[in-house]
Structures are given as C-alpha cells and as structure tokens.
Amino acid sequence: MRLRFHRSLDDLNEKLLVMAGMAEQSIQRAVEAYRVRDLSICDLVDRGEVAINRIEREIDQMALDLLAMEQPMAIDLRFTLAVIKINADLERVGDSARSISDRVRDLQRLPQVEVPVDIPKMGSLATDMVRKSIQSFIEADADMAEAVLTMDDSVDKLNRSAHTTALVMMKEKPESAAQALHVLMISRALERVADHATNVAEDVIFWVRGADVRHHVREADGVDTQSMPAN
Amino acid sequence: MRLRFHRSLDDLNEKLLVMAGMAEQSIQRAVEAYRVRDLSICDLVDRGEVAINRIEREIDQMALDLLAMEQPMAIDLRFTLAVIKINADLERVGDSARSISDRVRDLQRLPQVEVPVDIPKMGSLATDMVRKSIQSFIEADADMAEAVLTMDDSVDKLNRSAHTTALVMMKEKPESAAQALHVLMISRALERVADHATNVAEDVIFWVRGADVRHHVREADGVDTQSMPAN
Numbered sequence: 001m002r003l004r005f006h007r008s009l010d011d012l013n014e015k016l017l018v019m020a021g022m023a024e025q026s027i028q029r030a031v032e033a034y035r036v037r038d039l040s041i042c043d044l045v046d047r048g049e050v051a052i053n054r055i056e057r058e059i060d061q062m063a064l065d066l067l068a069m070e071q072p073m074a075i076d077l078r079f080t081l082a083v084i085k086i087n088a089d090l091e092r093v094g095d096s097a098r099s100i101s102d103r104v105r106d107l108q109r110l111p112q113v114e115v116p117v118d119i120p121k122m123g124s125l126a127t128d129m130v131r132k133s134i135q136s137f138i139e140a141d142a143d144m145a146e147a148v149l150t151m152d153d154s155v156d157k158l159n160r161s162a163h164t165t166a167l168v169m170m171k172e173k174p175e176s177a178a179q180a181l182h183v184l185m186i187s188r189a190l191e192r193v194a195d196h197a198t199n200v201a202e203d204v205i206f207w208v209r210g211a212d213v214r215h216h217v218r219e220a221d222g223v224d225t226q227s228m229p230a231n
Numbered sequence: 232m233r234l235r236f237h238r239s240l241d242d243l244n245e246k247l248l249v250m251a252g253m254a255e256q257s258i259q260r261a262v263e264a265y266r267v268r269d270l271s272i273c274d275l276v277d278r279g280e281v282a283i284n285r286i287e288r289e290i291d292q293m294a295l296d297l298l299a300m301e302q303p304m305a306i307d308l309r310f311t312l313a314v315i316k317i318n319a320d321l322e323r324v325g326d327s328a329r330s331i332s333d334r335v336r337d338l339q340r341l342p343q344v345e346v347p348v349d350i351p352k353m354g355s356l357a358t359d360m361v362r363k364s365i366q367s368f369i370e371a372d373a374d375m376a377e378a379v380l381t382m383d384d385s386v387d388k389l390n391r392s393a394h395t396t397a398l399v400m401m402k403e404k405p406e407s408a409a410q411a412l413h414v415l416m417i418s419r420a421l422e423r424v425a426d427h428a429t430n431v432a433e434d435v436i437f438w439v440r441g442a443d444v445r446h447h448v449r450e451a452d453g454v455d456t457q458s459m460p461a462n
Contacts, residue, residue: 060437064312071302081295081315088316088430163412170401170408177401177408181394184412188419199319206291 005070009079012062013138016083016090019055020134022048023090024127026097027193031123033104034186037112045101052094059087082207086137089196089203093130096189096196103182103189113176115169115183117162122190125155129197136201142208148201155194162187236301240310243293244369247314247321250286251365253279254321255358257328258424262354264335265417268343276332283325290318313438317368320427320434324361327420327427334413334420344407346400346414348393353421356386360428367432373439379432386425393418 026048033041063084066072072080129151136144166184170177257279264272294315297303303311360382367375397415401408 064309067298067312068304068308073299077299078295081298084312084315085319088319167409167412170412171405174402174405174408177405178398181398181401181412181415 005066005072005076008062008066008070009072009076012059012066012080012083015055015059015062016086017134017138019052019059019087019090020130022052022055023093023097024130026052026094027100027123027127027130027190030097030100030104031120031190033101034107034119037104037108039105039108042101042104045097049094049098052091056087056091060084063087078207082137082203085203086134086200089199090130093193093196096193099189100186103186107179107182110179110182113173113179115166115176115180117165117183117187118158119183119186119190122155122158122162122187125151125158126190126193126197129155129194130200133197133200133204137204137207140204140208142205145201145204145208148197152194152198155191159187159191236303236307239293239297239301240303240307243290243297243311243314246286246290246293247317248365248369250283250290250318250321251361253283253286254324254328255361257283257325258331258354258358258361258421261328261331261335262351262421264332265338265350268335268339270336270339273332273335276328280325280329283322287318287322291315294318309438313368313434316434317365317431320430321361324424324427327424330420331417334417338410338413341410341413344404344410346397346407346411348396348414348418349389350414350417350421353386353389353393353418356382356389357421357424357428360386360425361431364428364431364435368435368438371435371439373436376432376435376439379428383425383429386422390418390422 026045029041029048030045033039033045063080066080067077129148132144132151133148136142136148162184166180169180257276260272260279261276264270264276294311297311298308360379363375363382364379367373367379393415397411400411
C-alpha cells in the first residue's frame with residue numbers, strides 16, 4: 001500500500017520534470033527562432049505547446065487520482081498540491097513561448113531592423129529561473145527558491161530598459177515602430193516567464209516551509225494592509 | 232463529522248466569492264481610474280491588490296486544511312482542487328489591475344492625447360467574463376463556462392485592433408508614441424484578465440464534467456498532436 005503510494009508520488013514527480021524540461025526547451029527554442037529568424041523553429045515551438053498542454057492534463061489527472069486513492073497526509077499532501085500549482089505555471093510558460101513564436105513570424109514579414117534589446121540574455125535568465133525553481137522543488141530547498149525571487153528583479157529591469165529602448169526607436173524612426181513593438185512584446189513574454197518561475201518558487205517556499213511567503217516583497221515595501229476596505 | 236465537513240466546504244466557497252468580488256472590483260476601479268484619470272482610484276487599486284494577495288493565502292490554507300482533515304472524495308475533492316486553481320487565477324486578475332493602475336500613473340505624467348481604443352468596453356467584457364466564470368463554478372454549469380470561452384474571442388479581437396490602432400498612431404504621431412504604448416499595455420492587461428477568466432472556465436468544465444476540455448480549441452484547429460517529438 002505505502003509502496004504503491006510512493007511509486008505514485010515518484011511517477012508524478014518524474015512527469016513534472018518532463019513537463020518542466022519541455023517548458024524550458026520551448027523558451028530556448030523560441031528565443032533561438034528570434035535570434036536566427038528561423039520559422040521552422042517556430043513550428044517546433046507551436047507543436048511543443050500542444051504537447052505541453054497534453055501533459056498538463058495528464059499531470060492534473062495523476063494528482064487527482066493520487067489524492068482520491070491514497071489520501072496523502074501532511075508533507076505528501078503539500079507536495080501534491082504544489083505539483084498542481086506548478087503544473088499550471090509551466091503550461092503558461094509554453095503559452096509565452098508560443099507568443100514569442102507568433103511575434104517572430106510577424107517580424108519575418110517586415111524589413112529587418114536592428115532593435116537593441118538583448119533578447120537572448122533575457123531568455124537565458126528566464127530559462128535559468130525556470131530551471132532553478134524546479135530544482136528548488138525537487139530538492140525541497142527554500143533558499144534556492146528565494147534566489148529565484150531575486151533573479152526576477154534582473155529580468156524586470158531588462159524589460160523596463162527594453163521599454164525605453166523601444167520607445168526611443170518609435171520616436172526617432174517611426175517607420176520601424178512595428179518592429180520595435182514586436183521586440184518589446186517578446187521582452188514582455190520573457191518577463192512573464194520569469195513571473196511564472198517566481199510563482200513556482202513561491203509555491204516551493206509555501207510547501208517547504210509550510211508558511212506562505214508569497215507577496216512578501218510588496219508587503220515589506222510598507223504598504224499598509226490593515227486599513228484595507230473590506231471589499 | 233459530515234456536518235463540519237460541509238460547513239468547511241461552504242466557508243471555502245464563500246471565501247472564494249469574496250475573492251472573486253474583490254478581483255472584479257479591482258478591474259472596474261482600474262478602468263475607471265483610466266477613464267477619469269483619477270490617481271486616488273489608483274491608490275484604491277493598489278491597496279486592493281495587497282488585500283487580494285492576503286485572501287489568496289487564506290483560501291489556500293483553508294483548502295489545504297480541508298484536504299488534510301476531511302479527506303474529501305470524488306466531487307468534493309474536485310471542487311476543492313478547482314478552488315485552489317481558480318484562486319491563483321483571481322490573484323493574477325488583481326495583478327493585472329495593478330499593472331493598469333501603474334500605466335494610468337505613467338499616462339498622468341504625459342500630455343493627454345486621444346488614443347482611440349475602447350478600454351471601458353474591453354474592461355466591461357473582461358469583468359463580465361470573470362463574473363460569469365465564477366457563476367458557472369457556483370452553479371456547476373459547464374454550458375455557462377463554455378460561453379466564457381466564446382467571449383474570450385471578442386476580447387482578443389479588441390486587443391488585436393488596439394494593437395493596430397496604437398501602431399498607426401506611433402507612425403503618424405511619433406510624439407504620442409508613449410501614450411499609445413501605455414494604452415496598448417492597458418489593453419493587453421485586460422486581455423490577460425480575459426485569459427484568467429478563460430482558465431477558470433476551463434477548470435469548471437474539468438471539475439463539472441470530470442473530463443478535461445482545456446486546450447480544446449487549439450487542438451480542434453487541426454494541429455497534429457500525434458507526430459509530436461517525445462521531448
């Protein structure tokens with residue numbers, strides 16, 4: 001009985017790792033498609049998203065079955081719920097890859113212009129965050145998860161700077177506004193990937209520490225949470 | 232024992248409704264702040280987001296306690312898992328409201344120009360979708376949830392048209408590019424709210440029908456899911 005239970009947990013864990021690998025790869029591919037302007041890589045991203053959607057279902061069903069049949073307690077229950085939440089975030093990483101791939105197709109129809117935004121750097125940071133957030137989950141390492149939260153600041157900063165760059169370009173070379181806008185949207189998609197990794201890291205902290213540190217940064221900023229209207 | 236169990240489920244349900252009301256209100260307020268350019272409404276949105284974050288934790292903890300102590304079966308288990316997923320989406324609706332409020336502040340620092348994008352209409356559609364998706368959950372009505380999926384197409388269409396409008400403006404009046412970009416970002420934030428409502432509707436269908444119809448549209452588009460690479 002407990003053997004079967006632990007096998008189910010292991011299977012779930014393994015499946016989530018496959019999902020995470022696919023999500024990471026989809027971002028790497030989308031950024032590569034942008035870098036070398038290769039629409040055949042866009043096709044891979046699009047098909048990968050469909051595969052990610054399918055595996056998301058399978059993971060949810062496995063988690064549901066496990067909860068229904070094994071009724072895990074305490075730490076195993078927390079683990080299973082964390083999987084369900086992390087699964088949803090990884091699926092949306094796939095959506096972001098797909099958005100990037102759509103933008104690369106749009107760019108391909110326009111004259112090529114240099115937009116000085118370091119998309120590969122942002123992509124590599126965002127992918128690192130996804131990898132590290134999942135690793136922190138596997139190793140139940142809340143400190144590693146905390147490190148992911150810090151990395152998010154770098155991506156946000158790069159995205160803000162992409163915004164400024166795009167805006168300058170729109171003003172100085174209005175004929176290239178469309179290209180600048182597409183690149184900005186790619187930058188935002190990567191920022192969103194980083195947000196999903198952050199959500200994963202927060203779930204790990206909630207799960208490992210048993211205490212919820214989500215939203216800690218904003219509240220530490222000194223916003224008064226006591227004088228809130230009830231609704 | 233069962234009485235206590237049903238009381239816990241009712242409490243969870245009620246709390247989720249409060250959360251949904253706050254999420255809806257935050258979008259309505261953010262759009263109103265944009266419409267009348269009133270920064271005091273932005274302050275309400277920002278404080279509301281902190282309150283939404285707090286209630287998200289409370290709901291997750293209630294759901295975790297319920298699963299740990301009552302070990303619900305079948306339909307009640309599905310209900311509880313749906314609450315956990317819907318909760319995460321509602322929290323992100325609050326994040327979108329906050330993004331809009333940030334953009335309204337940015338716009339306030341710039342000369343006011345007319346950007347012909349119907350933000351109030353998008354806001355009202357997106358809010359309706361959130362309301363309807365939650366109602367479909369309360370009433371366990373998969374048909375109503377299906378209707379939400381259809382509404383998403385209208386919001387996507389409005390967002391694409393906002394993209395075109397903003398781009399024309401950037402080219403013809405580059406001096407107003409910043410304002411056009413901010414309005415476009417507000418449009419995208421509302422499109423994202425619609426996406427979250429869509430996620431909720433998909434969770435309702437999964438929960439009510441016991442079968443996962445997530446991602447049904449894209450797969451119905453005829454993408455070949457069989458010839459997918461394994462990774």
